[in-house]
Amino acid sequence: MFRLGRLATTVLATLAAAWLTGCGGADAPKFKLTDVTGANLGKALNLNDHNGRPRTLADFRGKVVAVFFGFTHCPDVCPTTLAELAQVVKELGPDGGKVQVLFVTVDPERDTPEVLKQYVPSFNPGFLGLYGDAEATARAAREFKLFYQKQPAKDGGYSVDHSAGTFFLDGEGRLRLFAQYGQGGAAILHDIRLLLAGA
Ligand SMILES: [Cu+2]
Numbered sequence: 692m693f694r695l696g697r698l699a700t701t702v703l704a705t706l707a708a709a710w711l712t713g714c715g716g717a718d719a720p721k722f723k724l725t726d727v728t729g730a731n732l733g734k735a736l737n738l739n740d741h742n743g744r745p746r747t748l749a750d751f752r753g754k755v756v757a758v759f760f761g762f763t764h765c766p767d768v769c770p771t772t773l774a775e776l777a778q779v780v781k782e783l784g785p786d787g788g789k790v791q792v793l794f795v796t797v798d799p800e801r802d803t804p805e806v807l808k809q810y811v812p813s814f815n816p817g818f819l820g821l822y823g824d825a826e827a828t829a830r831a832a833r834e835f836k837l838f839y840q841k842q843p844a845k846d847g848g849y850s851v852d853h854s855a856g857t858f859f860l861d862g863e864g865r866l867r868l869f870a871q872y873g874q875g876g877a878a879i880l881h882d883i884r885l886l887l888a889g890a
Contacts, residue, residue, distance in 0.1 A: 724882045738795065753789070760837050763810045793818075857870040862887075
């Protein structure tokens with residue numbers, strides 16, 4: 692179902708390069724995820740949440756923000772990622788309230804606010820679904836150098852290929868970490884704790 696396109700591979704290479712040049716001091720925090728601090732992306736997001744309220748990243752200052760792009764018809768990657776993030780938030784206990792998960796749909800045609808409102812909070816009541824029109828969605832994806840593309844399905848419907856990974860911003864709204872799909876909740880939990888501790 693999910694294919695890692697060439698563009699997505701380029702993005703990962705770019706992120707890896709950012710990681711190589713972006714940190715390195717002996718006292719750098721020991722993150723398990725990819726450190727993308729200083730990468731020139733993820734600075735802005737202008738979308739509506741599933742309650743219809745306009746949202747920008749500034750709304751979530753003071754919290755660690757996890758940004759994941761996907762679509763509700765996704766059979767595997769998206770529900771797995773959201774379930775994993777829900778588990779991480781749960782394991783954080785009271786600190787879970789200092790984490791905001793944002794699920795940005797790359798399929799606003801089918802993922803209406805009503806659909807998102809049903810789907811996203813089912814993983815955790817605090818999670819927010821974000822959507823925009825085709826143009827706003829494309830802009831948000833470009834901002835995170837995120838690849839997505841409609842794929843016609845045999846039954847006449849369609850699927851959406853998309854790069855699978857979660858971006859993490861710190862309480863000051865700076866992009867810090869990238870979790871590749873499959874890195875696992877333990878690594879995410881570990882690194883969110885570091886971010887919450889001010890790393
Ligand atoms: Cu997906």
